[in-house]
Amino acid sequence: MATYKVTANSLRLRSTPNSETHRNIIAVLSNGQLVEKIADSVPDWWEVRILQSGAAAATGFVAHRFLQAVQSAAVPSPPLVSNAFLASLVKPVHMTENRTSVVRNVITGRAYPLGEPNRPFRDRSTVPAASASIHNIVNWINVEQSDRYAPNSTSTYCNIYAHDYCYLNGAYLPRVWWSSRALIDLSNRIQVPVQYGQTVNELNANSLLRWFLEWGDDFGWKRVFDLNELQTEANRGKVCIISARNANENRSGHICAVVPENNLQKATRNADGSVKIPLQSQAGRVNKKYFNNSLWWLTPTFADFGYFVHE
Template identity: 80%
Template sequence: MSKHKVTADALRMRSSPNSDTNRNVIAVLSNGQLVEKIADSEPGWWVVRLLSGGDSSTTGFVASRFLQAVQPDAAPNAPSIAASVLASLVTAVHLQENRTSVTRKVETGRAYPLGEPSRPTRDRSSEAAAAASIHQIVDWLNVEQSARYAPNSTSTYCNIYAHDYCYLNGVYLPRIWWSGRALIELSNRVSVPVQYGQTVNELNANNLLRWFFEWGDDFGWRRVFDLNELQAEANRGKVCIICARNVNENRSGHICAVVPESNSQKATRNPDGSVKIPLQSQAGRVNKKYSSNSLWWLGATFVDFGYFVHE
């Protein structure tokens, strides 16, 4: 077995050696990602195992022409400042919380967390209680009717809904995040005030995927590569997310929650019971409290994606 690194900007890892469909894509590997070759497959395809940036047990098929051999003692790319220096210094950041004017019923204040005093939270006393309370949160957010998430002619609000969903579940997903200059100051242990447009900026779905890859581990997120695992974790009452980056940086990506199955709401499954399409809840061009009819992140619109579970 030998180590190789990805030379393409984005290389799709698949469950079978076939590029005629995207339904077999299990991950998109970034440039420089290290993998270990396990075996040859069909002509032009190798079976590889991830060596960094994911579960080391994750294996799949990749086009071998986009891999370059590295020396046996080669190490993964040096961790970024964020990973090596800032992880212990950077904390979750919000604009002012508990503003009672920020509600589901208004279109203003979307950069702020929901402030309604009656908002529900996740019951973590058991897996069953957590799953049931997640459905209560989805019902309360009422994405199909709430003005806060209603699309208009120029904008959709998948990131707002995903943030609110995580916020009520007691999980950090940034609505705003520190600017580059603020991160430098934090690395120098300087106290940084929260100032919109100066020290913090709003994140769209494209930037949320980057945040997951760079910061997710530090805030309790774990990347997974299997839809069965993703749906199973959601069914246990964990917070699960799918996020994808648009091929066009001037267009927004997309983000949605994967939610627990119930007696009335189910994932779409294959005849053998495996998950074909997970049960999702989202805002977007069409807002859907529940749906399981699209593998949207595998479309040509998106260049990269990830599945994430909060531990």
């Protein structure tokens, strides 16, 4: 099959060849993204398959005028040094853990993980135990009432909530991440101390999507492209995240958790049982322990998004 690259700044991959609705958007392809043509569709549309590091990923439909043929010799070769080897030199980083002063009901220490002595963690012994313990974490964090996540006139704290949610669930999502200089030093096997504002910096919601796309695979995150799969994985007691980047880099992106369904909380489903809107939990302009009434990442506010799953 022929290989093409995206020539637009961004190109929406859709489940149907139709741009009159936003509900069919599967992913947003960046400039230079490689795809493989599967077949012609209706006029102006092709069915394509995303190519990620030489491996096939999601399939869908794109407007083919934004694609340019790529000669086989121009397709990038695998790097001489594997990404896995480079990632092995870059470890997860946190500000000091287990600080008992970092609690839900204070607004200081947001760069640090929660340190309350009796904080809950995910029980991964069985699927039911994992799902139940995720709800226990959501209820314990109590995002609607805890000062740590309360929005103010200038800031919202979706990134703090997502980090705390993942931390208690045993999935690494950075609150702070290595600086460019620190990453160079780490790749050269130089030990780097954790120094706020020098070797590590806080990540906002826009930066977190970039982190997922660049580093997520190396820290146990799998990108998926289907809401049914995302909700199913959450129902199996896995950690599931929706991350989106604002079209205006000076405005906040957003990130939220997709949580397991139970007898009290459900995703919104279509008549055939497929997921229409997943069951979500977030901090933001409005903090919500649970909600199932918004496909917020598909609105024009956001330039790119992704669904991510961690065991």
